[in-house]
Amino acid sequence: MKGLVKYDHGPVNMEVRELPVPELKPGEVRVEIRAAGICGTDIHIYKDEYPYNPPVIMGHEFSGIVDEVADTDEYRLGDAVTGIPTTVVCGVCRYCTAGQHSLCDSRLSIGSGVHGVFTKYVVMPAWALRRIPEHLDLTIGALSEPLCCCVKAVSIRTSVAAGDVAVVTGPGPIGMLTTQVAKAEGAYVILTGTSEDRERLELGARWADETVNIDEVDLLGLVRDRTQGYGADVIYECSGSAAATRSAIELVRKQGTIMQIGLHGAPFEVDFFPAELKEIDIRTSFAGSLDAWDRTMVMLDQRRIELEPIVSDVVPLFEWENAFRRLLNKEGMKILFEPVD
């Protein structure tokens, strides 16, 4: 099978290679990949800003069909599935036993620590698979994982309620999904971006109460206007840009919450003093958790979240260079790979 491999440390160092179809151990399931999404994390790996064990097949967001099972009756051949990327964990630490596998010290995820899904077949432990609801297109089901990250950040790691004003910075796929989850929680959502994000903001207007191009509109003034001068109850920072995190401290109200969802990838300077005076609750959320996965699959079943408009392209894996280049240029939205023979 062909797989997109990060073969060494350093920027890029990626190529499509011929690899053996993986064998199964008891309790494992082999999935034939139908679609695999490029995530911000993959961009970080591309740029050498995120830990990984080369040579490794990249990619952790997927949908596919069960192709083979070994000593497990949980899944049958042909089942439509997606899955939890954190497949290697110790299983006994306080985080593992609480279903917070992404915090386990021994964690390895597909696509960085072990072979991922930018290929034709992936082997997963049965416990890490989730069934894609029948009404959902199999290709689109690959967005379950990024949705899960947003559900954890919005519905589990922060509290937001009807009437709260939320600002979402960074109108990429995570910003779009965060906007939808925050709306489902009842928040009034202001989605922001720059002039480079014009098309993305147009798409975001489908879900957000307001979209703001911060190059043209005084965002702080607008947020104050919508909040009787107090500032936003919660900021969901989805861009991973230093400037956005700095501005979040300015936009949030006293005793409000900043939820940092985007990964920064590099150190940056921030004046923490205003945050201290405002008693801001600064939180982060990294990947998913078992409770977030449960909630995510229920929300998809309830048709509460629209995934399809977020997919801008479905391209064969051979076109990976162009796909990464486009995302680096902020073109397109969620790009999915199809496996190639």
Ligand SMILES: [Zn+2]
């Ligand atoms: Zn991801």
Ligand SMILES: [Zn+2]
């Ligand atoms: Zn553990």
